[in-house]
Amino acid sequence: MELIWFVIFAALLTGYFALEGFDLGVGLLLPVVGRTREGRDRMVAAMAPYVLANEVWLVAVAGTLFGVYPMLEGEVLFELYPLVVAMLLSWVLRDAGLWFRRRLDGRGWRGFWDAMIAFGSLGLSFGWGMALYATATGSSPVNPVGVLxxxxxxxxxAFHGWTFLAWRAPGEFGAERSGWALLLSAFMAAVPPLGLLGAAMPYLLEHTASPAALNVLSVIVLPVAPIMLGAQIWVWRTFRPGKDAFRLPSFF
Known part of the structure; x- marks a missing residue:
């Protein structure tokens, strides 16, 4: 049972990086690729249908982490408290930017929330790298290796986001990429957590919750998994290239 839940946790964590990675990558590229207001609108519209479905994976990762590995909750939150707070604030700013950027039509209003999307995406992306290093080594995230x-x-x-844009809207942003290229960039985005999980596997297996707790968690969580996967498949099939991707330029 411990190995099964480790595989489930690994799938959720790598799935989050592979899926949410392109959302954050598009946010990072917003001030670089989206040099006009129309261009930024189209970039946000390209990723808009996927954002909420992708963020569900983070909720699943957190629930699984603290349910399957309860000993880590105090350690992770205590040691990484400032970093976790900064990442949560970045998440709030990024999502607020997505929801508020079109509430008013002024250039200053749009520019401010576009900047918040880019800033929040940067905070989350950079913070994840530091958090992975600190979790794998048990050291402070503020050190040269963690920064690197x-x-x-x-x-x-950023590369994953660029590949996604080239797949989702071929030629719109100066490039075209196939679904295989997007799959490759998703794998590349998932490499850091795969490395962490490989290094931490013995420790995680030793600190898994009791079999009774895992049985209860299985009854609660596993019936929901097909729904989450089904919703993800529906989103990708519904908003694949060739659909009316830019009818709504942003969130409403």
Whole structure:
């Protein structure tokens, strides 16, 4: 049972990086690729149908982490408290930007919330790299290696976001990429958590919750998994390239 839940947790964590990674990557590229207001509108519209479905994976990761590995909750939250708070604030700013940017039509209003999307995406991307290093090594995230991993994750997400735009809207942003290219960039975005999980596997297996707790968790969580996967498949099939991707330029 411990190994099964480790595989489930690994699938959820890598799935989050592979899916939410392109959302954050598009946010990172907003001030670079979206040089006009129309361009930024179309970038946000390209990722808009996927955002909420992708964020569900983070909720699932957090629930599984603290349910399957309860010993880690105090350690992770205590040691990484400032970083976790900064990442939560970045998440709030990014999502607020997505929801508020079109509430008014002024240039200053749009520009401010576009900047919040980019800033929040940067905070989350960079923070994930530092958090992964600190969790894997048990050291402070504020060190040269942690910073370098933060930069690496940020660059991987930016590349993943660029590949997503080239797949979702071929030619709109200067490039065209196939679904296989998007799958490859998703794998690249998932490499950092795969490395962490490989290093932490013995520790996680030793600190898994009791069999009774895992049985209860299985009854609660596993019936929901097909719904989450089904919803994800529906989103990707419904909003694949060739659909009316830009009828609504942003969130409403």
């Amino acid at each position: 991993l933060g930069v690496a994750v940020t660059l991987l997400f």
